[in-house]
Amino acid sequence: MRVITWLVEGTWPACVDAVRTHAPPASDVVLLHVSGPDVPAVAHGAFAGLLGRGRVERDPGDLLTDLGGTSAAELLEAAAARLGRPCTRIERSGRVEREVVAAAQDADLLVLARDGDRERLGPHSLGPAARFAVDHAPCAVLLVWPEAAPDLTTMPPHPPPRPPHHR
Numbered sequence: 001m002r003v004i005t006w007l008v009e010g011t012w013p014a015c016v017d018a019v020r021t022h023a024p025p026a027s028d029v030v031l032l033h034v035s036g037p038d039v040p041a042v043a044h045g046a047f048a049g050l051l052g053r054g055r056v057e058r059d060p061g062d063l064l065t066d067l068g069g070t071s072a073a074e075l076l077e078a079a080a081a082r083l084g085r086p087c088t089r090i091e092r093s094g095r096v097e098r099e100v101v102a103a104a105q106d107a108d109l110l111v112l113a114r115d116g117d118r119e120r121l122g123p124h125s126l127g128p129a130a131r132f133a134v135d136h137a138p139c140a141v142l143l144v145w146p147e148a149a150p151d152l153t154t155m156p157p158h159p160p161p162r163p164p165h166h167r
Contacts, residue, residue, distance in 0.1 A: 001027045004107040006034070006100050006133065007079050009071075011113035011146040016082045018111050018144045029087040030107070031079050033072045034099040097132035104137050111142045118146065120154035 003023045005015050019029055076089040092099040104110040112134075115127040126134065126143075134141055 001108045002030070002106060003027045003109045003111060004030045004032055004100075004104045004139075005079075006032050006103075006110065006112040007075055008033075008113065008115060009075065011115060012075060012079055013082060014113050014144045014146040015111050016079050018142055020083060022111075022142060023109070025085070029083065029085070030103070031076055031083070031087050031089045032100065032103050033076055033089075033091050034096045034103075035072055035091070035093045036096045037093060097129040097136075100129070100133045101136045101138070104133075104139050107139045109140050109142060110137045111144065113144050113146045118150070120150050120156075121152065122154075122156050 001024055003019055005019050007015060016031075019027075023029060072091050076091065080087055080089060090103065092103065100110070100112070110133065112130055114125040115130045117124040125145075130143075134143060
């Protein structure tokens with residue numbers, strides 16, 4: 001069984017714990033971190049547009065790219081240590097949701113955490129990237145709460161009854 005575990009800052013421990021609990025010991029576990037291009041690109045643009053007369057070596061986008069790579073490596077290292085069994089670590093960059101789906105192409109299971117509203121049950125508990133991955137994953141998906149799930153009383157109320165349809 002090949003298990004892809006999508007690791008995101010702030011929610012990754014729940015994903016690793018889910019793999020430890022639900023993936024058979026002989027599973028081929030892949031720890032995946034995807035860095036989006038957004039933050040460094042914004043910094044590059046700001047520097048070029050507002051401060052473009054400065055020196056290229058002062059471009060903050062380059063620094064953010066380097067820091068992001070270091071952060072991803074540290075996160076993958078911490079996740080591997082928490083997992084406590086052999087695994088493969090993969091870093092990707094690009095459109096996060098599409099990179100996750102592409103990584104799951106040959107997987108049997110994709111493990112990811114809810115990344116939206118974690119105060120109540122419902123569809124808003126998934127952010128856009130997680131929703132895309134859930135909707136487009138070419139394999140089974142294990143969706144976990146990063147912390148204890150909200151109480152059932154947080155579910156949205158029933159919709160009002162529909163009036164009878166007359167012809």
